Amino acid sequence: MRGLPLLIPLAALLLGPGCGSTDARGDRPDEGLEFRPEVAPLTSSSAAPDEVAAREHLTAGRYDEAHDAFSRLATYESDPARRAEFLFFAAEAALGAGEHEDAYDTYRKLLRRFPSTPRYPLVVERIFLIGRLYAEGRAKTTTWFFGMEMSDRSLGVEILEEFQRARERHPLADDALHAIALARIAQEEYGLAIDAWQKLIDEYPRSEWAETAEFRIATTYVLMSDGTAYDKRPLLTALQRLRRYIERHPTGNHVAEAREEVARLEEGIAAHKVEVARFYLQRDRRYSAALCLEEVLRDYPRTDAAQAAARLKAGLTGVKPPEPKQHQEDEDDGPRPANRRPPPPDLPPGMFPQPVD
Numbered sequence: 236m237r238g239l240p241l242l243i244p245l246a247a248l249l250l251g252p253g254c255g256s257t258d259a260r261g262d263r264p265d266e267g268l269e270f271r272p273e274v275a276p277l278t279s280s281s282a283a284p285d286e287v288a289a290r291e292h293l294t295a296g297r298y299d300e301a302h303d304a305f306s307r308l309a310t311y312e313s314d315p316a317r318r319a320e321f322l323f324f325a326a327e328a329a330l331g332a333g334e335h336e337d338a339y340d341t342y343r344k345l346l347r348r349f350p351s352t353p354r355y356p357l358v359v360e361r362i363f364l365i366g367r368l369y370a371e372g373r374a375k376t377t378t379w380f381f382g383m384e385m386s387d388r389s390l391g392v393e394i395l396e397e398f399q400r401a402r403e404r405h406p407l408a409d410d411a412l413h414a415i416a417l418a419r420i421a422q423e424e425y426g427l428a429i430d431a432w433q434k435l436i437d438e439y440p441r442s443e444w445a446e447t448a449e450f451r452i453a454t455t456y457v458l459m460s461d462g463t464a465y466d467k468r469p470l471l472t473a474l475q476r477l478r479r480y481i482e483r484h485p486t487g488n489h490v491a492e493a494r495e496e497v498a499r500l501e502e503g504i505a506a507h508k509v510e511v512a513r514f515y516l517q518r519d520r521r522y523s524a525a526l527c528l529e530e531v532l533r534d535y536p537r538t539d540a541a542q543a544a545a546r547l548k549a550g551l552t553g554v555k556p557p558e559p560k561q562h563q564e565d566e567d568d569g570p571r572p573a574n575r576r577p578p579p580p581d582l583p584p585g586m587f588p589q590p591v592d
Contacts, residue, residue, distance in 0.1 A: 285304065285307070285308060286308060288304055289301055289304030289305050289308060289321075289324070292304055292328075293305075293324060293327070293328055293331075296331070298328045298329070298331035298332035299328075299332050301324070301325075301328035301331075302325055302328035302329045302332060302334070302337070305321045305322075305324045305325035305328060306321075306325045308321040309321035309322040309325055315349065318349075319345060319348070319349035319352045319354070320354075322341060322344065322345045322348075322349070323345055323352070323354045323358065325341055326338050326341035326342045326345060326358075326361070327361075329341060330361065330364075330365070333374075333375075335365050335368060335369065335374040335375070335376075336376060336377070338361070338365060339362065339365045339394070342358050342361050342362050342365075343362070345358055346358055346359075359398075359402065359405070360407065362394065362398060363395070363398055363407045363410070363411060365394060366391050366393075366394030366395040366398055366411070366414070367391065367395065367410075367411075367414045368391065369386075369387055369388060369390045369391025369392075369394060370388055370391030370392055370394075370395055370414045370415065370417065370418035371388075371391070371414070371417070371418070372386040372388055372421065373386075374386070374387075374391070375387070376390060388418045388421055388422055389422070391414070391418055392415050392418050392419070395411040395412075395414055395415050395418075396411075396415060398411050399411040399412055399415075403438070408439070409435055409438075409439040409442035409443075409444050409445075410444070412431050412432070412434055412435040412438075412439075412444075413431075413432070413435060413444045413447070413448065415431045416428045416429075416431035416432045416435070416448070416451065419431060420455065420458070423458075425455050425456075425458050425459045426459075428451075428455050429452050429455050429456075432448035432449075432451055432452050432455075433448070433452065435448045436448050436449065446484055446487055446488060446489070447488065447489065449476070449479075449480050449483070449484075450477075450480050450487070450488075450489040450492070450493060452476060453473050453476035453477045453480060453493070453496075454473065454477075454496065455473075456469045456470070456472045456473035456476065457469065457470060457473045457496070457500070460473075463503050463504055463506075463507040464507060467504060467507075470500055470503070470504060471504070473496075473500060474497060474500045474501065474504070477493045477496055477497045477500070478497060480493050481493050481494060481497070498537075498538075501535045501537070501538050502535075502538045502539060502540060504535065505531045505534075505535035505538040505540035505541060505544070506538075506539075506540040506543075508527045508528075508530060508531045508540070508544075509527070509528070509531060509540050509543050509544050509547070511527050512524040512525075512527035512528045512531075512544070512547060513547070515527065516547070521551055521554050522554050522555065522556055522557055524547070524551065525548065525551050525554045527544075528544040528545075528547055528548040528551070529548070531544040532544050532545060532548065
């Protein structure tokens with residue numbers, strides 16, 4: 236869910252200027268959020284100089300220095316409560332410095348060693364944030380071989396999947412699935428993206444992301460196709476799901492986009508069928524051409540291609556189904572085996588067999 240107050244401050248910093256939490260109406264982040272660092276309270280009555288210095292570094296945004304200072308304090312502190320606080324602020328400083336791996340490891344260490352820390356809810360949200368940053372390609376990992384920084388969406392997916400499994404009822408669990416799906420799209424893992432969005436719909440039907448998930452599943456099927464000339468099945472599935480989305484959400488957040496995509500898909504599919512009809516006409520297969528044209532007029536009547544189909548159909552009068560052909564057995568080869576099929580007709584790329592003249 237959007238706008239949790241504990242998640243906003245570092246999100247604004249790490250997502251870049253003018254970016255923060257994600258808006259429920261789409262996939263883009265909200266704007267206008269400012270970064271406000273957590274202020275580290277002094278945990279000792281004597282206000283030890285090293286603790287004061289660490290706090291000043293954090294407040295001033297000197298995150299590298301703050302991380303080193305709080306890490307040293309956590310190492311030598313004997314009191315468990317104070318050590319937990321120092322460890323928390325070491326992780327905060329690492330996150331502020333963009334050291335996402337270090338921050339993630341430190342937050343997890345804090346939860347393992349100090350599960351009763353009052354910082355627990357905030358730490359959980361920080362872990363979600365790090366996972367989302369990786370999933371969006373904003374966080375970097377350092378390769379062990381070359382020492383180069385590289386984005387690692389797979390790590391983000393791994394973090395968010397673990398987050399959702401361990402905390403199914405957490406307010407951010409549905410956000411995790413949505414971020415996972417978007418990462419899968421970026422990696423061109425379209426089937427896995429659909430799975431993530433479908434899981435979101437099934438497990439969180441009241442989520443503000445559920446409607447978006449329905450729309451994104453439909454558009455993802457479009458990405459799975461190489462075009463109408465090669466594989467129309469994903470496009471037909473997308474068309475069906477988009478129509479269903481419009482029917483279920485007539486005033487939905489994505490209904491305008493859905494209508495535009497429906498019109499585009501219908502035009503493309505219909506235009507391809509008209510081209511197939513022309514292909515058949517060039518080979519004097521008038522009945523097969525008539526079937527294609529009738530399908531366009533029946534299923535896609537509002538398209539420009541339907542007008543072309545009507546003009547072609549007007550010239551096809553008196554077309555009758557062809558007489559079934561009898562396969563003559565070859566005297567040399569003997570009887571045709573019962574399971575042997577006749578060769579397919581000569582079709583353009585991507586077309587399923589049609590009745591032929």
